[in-house]
Amino acid sequence: xxxxxxxxxxxxxxxxxxxxxxxxxxxxxxxxxxxxxxxxxxxxxxxxxxxxxxxxxxxxxxxxxxxxxxxxxxxxxxxxxxxxxxxxxxxxxxxxxxxxxxxxxxxxxxxxxxxxxxxxxxxxxxxxxxxxxxxxxxxxxxxxxxxxxxxxxxxxxxxxxxxxxxxxxxxxxxxxxxxxxxxxxxxxxxxxxxxxx
Amino acid sequence: xxxxxxxxxxxxxxxxxxxxxxxxxxxxxxxxxxxxxxxxxxxxxxxxxxxxxxxxxxxxxxxxxxxxxxxxxxxxxxxxxxxxxxxxxxxxxxxxxxxxxxxxxxxxxxxxxxxxxxxxxxxxxxxxxxxxxxxxxxxxxxxxxxxxxxxxxxxxxxxxxxxxxxxxxxxxxxxxxxxxxxxxxxxxxxxxxxxxxxxxxxxxxxxxxxxxxxxxxxxxxxxxxxxxxxxxxxxxxxxxxxxxxxxxxxxxxxxxxxxxxxxxxxxxxxxxxx
Numbered sequence: 001x002x003x004x005x006x007x008x009x010x011x012x013x014x015x016x017x018x019x020x021x022x023x024x025x026x027x028x029x030x031x032x033x034x035x036x037x038x039x040x041x042x043x044x045x046x047x048x049x050x051x052x053x054x055x056x057x058x059x060x061x062x063x064x065x066x067x068x069x070x071x072x073x074x075x076x077x078x079x080x081x082x083x084x085x086x087x088x089x090x091x092x093x094x095x096x097x098x099x100x101x102x103x104x105x106x107x108x109x110x111x112x113x114x115x116x117x118x119x120x121x122x123x124x125x126x127x128x129x130x131x132x133x134x135x136x137x138x139x140x141x142x143x144x145x146x147x148x149x150x151x152x153x154x155x156x157x158x159x160x161x162x163x164x165x166x167x168x169x170x171x172x173x174x175x176x177x178x179x180x181x182x183x184x185x186x187x188x189x190x191x192x193x194x195x196x197x
Numbered sequence: 198x199x200x201x202x203x204x205x206x207x208x209x210x211x212x213x214x215x216x217x218x219x220x221x222x223x224x225x226x227x228x229x230x231x232x233x234x235x236x237x238x239x240x241x242x243x244x245x246x247x248x249x250x251x252x253x254x255x256x257x258x259x260x261x262x263x264x265x266x267x268x269x270x271x272x273x274x275x276x277x278x279x280x281x282x283x284x285x286x287x288x289x290x291x292x293x294x295x296x297x298x299x300x301x302x303x304x305x306x307x308x309x310x311x312x313x314x315x316x317x318x319x320x321x322x323x324x325x326x327x328x329x330x331x332x333x334x335x336x337x338x339x340x341x342x343x344x345x346x347x348x349x350x351x352x353x354x355x356x357x358x359x360x361x362x363x364x365x366x367x368x369x370x371x372x373x374x375x376x377x378x379x380x381x382x383x384x385x386x387x388x389x390x391x392x393x394x395x396x397x398x399x400x401x402x403x404x405x406x407x408x409x410x411x412x413x414x415x416x417x418x419x420x421x422x423x424x425x426x427x428x429x430x431x432x433x434x435x436x437x438x439x440x441x442x443x444x445x446x447x448x449x450x451x452x453x454x455x456x457x458x459x460x461x462x463x464x465x466x467x468x469x470x471x
Contacts, residue, residue, distance in 0.1 A: 018256050021452075023263040028452035029331075031267065032418045036385070049268070053260050060256045129247045133257040136248060151249050176202045183240060 008074035015056075016063040026056065030075055034082050042090060054127045055082040061126075085123045128195040135185045143178035150175055204234070208241050267420075316466045319439075323400075323432040326456055330392055330421065332358040350380060357389070366393040377406075384410045388418045395425060400432035420445075424453055431460070440464050 006025060014022025031052055038048035058081050062068045070077060136144065142163070149159045156168045156175075165171045186192055198206075207224050210216045216224055228235050248254060357372035370393050376386040391406035407429055410422035427442030443464070446457035 015256075018252075018259050020259050020263055023259055024266065024452040027263055027267045028421070032421060036418075049264055053257075053264060056260050057253065057257055060253065064252070129243075129253075130257065132244050132247045133254060134261075136254075137258070137261060147248065151245060173202070176205050179205060179241070180201065182244065183237065186240065186244065 008070060011074055012059075012063045012070060015060050018060075023056065026078075027052075030078060033075070034079065037079075037083065038086060041086065043086065050130070051082050051086055054085060054123075054130045057130055058123060058126050081123065085127060088124055089127075124195060127191075131189060131191060131195060132186060135182055135189065138185065139178060139182060142174075143181065146171070146175050147178055147182070204237075205241075208238050211238070212242050212245065316470055317463060319431045319434055319436065319467065322460060322463050323428055326460060327395065327425075327428050327432075329396065330425070332362055332389070350376065353379075354385075357386075361389060361393060364396075366396040369393045384418060384422075388422050391422065391429070392425060395429055395432070398432070400429045403429045404433065427460075431464075436464055436468055440468065 034052050035048040156171050160171045353376050361369040373386050373390040387406045388410035391403040394403035407422050407426040430439035443457045446453040
C-alpha cells in the first residue's frame, strides 16, 4: 500500500504500546484477506470484523510477552490465529463450510506457526473475553465508570464522591443494576451459548 | 434489597474471600445444589478478571475505534462524494464582484507558489505515494480438473502471484486476465491486474480494473482498490476524478487519512493553478 514501509517488529512494538496508528495499518494491510477467508467459509462481514478484533487482541497479548519471538511473518501468524478461531467456531456451531466454486483457501506454513500457536481452546477463551469487553462498552458511561471504580478497589464512599452520587445506598444499588445488566447482556448474546464456560 | 441484588452481593463477597463462618457455609451449600448460581458465579468471576485487565481493556478499546474508523470511511464514501460534488457546483455560482476578487486572490496565490517553487506534478505526487501491495498468502492447487474448479483456480492464482511477487508484472498481466476472463466476478484478479498495470506505469490501463475491484462496500480489497484508483487517476492526469477518489479517505480516519490529506492539498493547488 502507498504508506511508508513498516516492519513486522515495528508492528509488534506498536501493538504492545497500544499505538492506534499501527492498528489502523493492520486494518488496511490485513483485514481484506481475513474478510475474504471468512466470506468464503460460511461467514459474513460482521463475523469477520469480530474475528479480526479477537485475533488482534490475541496478537497484542503475544506482543506483550517478553518471551515471544515471531518466527513466521506477522500476517501469517495473525491469519493462522483467525483461521483456527473460525474453524473452531464453525465446528462448534455445526456450520458447513462453503464448497461452491468460489471457495478459496490461503495456505500457510503450518510448521512456522503451530509451535507458537495457543491451544485452540485458549483462542476460544479469548473470543469469550472479547464478548465481555464489547458488552461492557455497550453500557452507559455511568455504568462503565461505577464498575471500573469498584474493580479498582474504591470504596462506596469514594465512588459517591467521585461520581457525585446522592448516597452510598444509591451507589450500591446503581452498581448492582449495572452489573446485572452486563451479565444479562452477555448471557443473552447469540454467541455466548457457543463460547460459554 | 431484592433477592437478585442480595445474591450478587454474596457472589461479590465470595469472590473477594470476604464470606466467613455460617454465611460461607450457607452460600457453598446453595452453590452445591444450584447449577444456575454456579454458572452465574463462574461468569461474574471471569468478567471481573477480564475487566480488571486494564491494558487489554485499553487495547480492545483502541481496536474498536480503529474498526469504526475503517468501516465508517467505507460506508460514507459514496454519500460523501456526492455531497462534495454538489458543494463544488454550488460554489461556482457566484456574482461578478466575487469573481473579480477571486481572480485577484488567485493571482496572488499563483504568484506565491511560483516564487516559493511551484506545485509538484501529478507524476511526482504519484511517485511519492505509490508503493507495491503484497499478494495475499500462498496459493497452491493442481491442474487436475477432477478435483474441481477450485483447485484449478488456485493453481492459476498461484502462478500469477509467483510472477507478480517476483516483480515480473508484464508476465503477470496475461495470467490475471485469464483468471478474470474465466471468473468474471473475481475482484481479487481485477485488483492485482490493476496493480500490475500501475507498477508498469500504465495508469490508463489500470483504471477499469481498479474501478471494478473498488465497487461495493464490504468487499475484500475494495477500499485498497479505491485508494490505488485515486493514484491511477492522478498518474493519468485526471485530477478531478483523483480528488473525488481521495475524498473517501480524507476525513474518515484509517491508515490512508494522512496521506490523503497531503495529496488533496497538492491537488487543490494544481486545480487552482489551471
